[in-house]
Amino acid sequence: MAINTSLEERIAAVEAAITELQKQVANPQPTNWLQQITGSFKDEPAFEEVLVLGRAIRQGDESVIECEDEL
Secondary structure, three states, X not given: OXXXXXXXXXXXXXXXXXXXXXXXHHOOOOOOHHHHHOOOOOOOHHHHHHHHHHHHHHOOOOHHHHHHHHO
């Protein structure tokens, strides 16, 4: 805000911001949790390893479990 802004103008701006926040809280927009986390593990080597191991287990290769337990 400008230095010369009057106190009344500053208070009006704060009140407008509070009113907008109150509207957002009163009427929250539905969020899709899956869309919020999609891509959050992109380029994460540990997550890529989890995917590979999970795929192997689902395909019946349980030897990956035994190998991991030995580490």
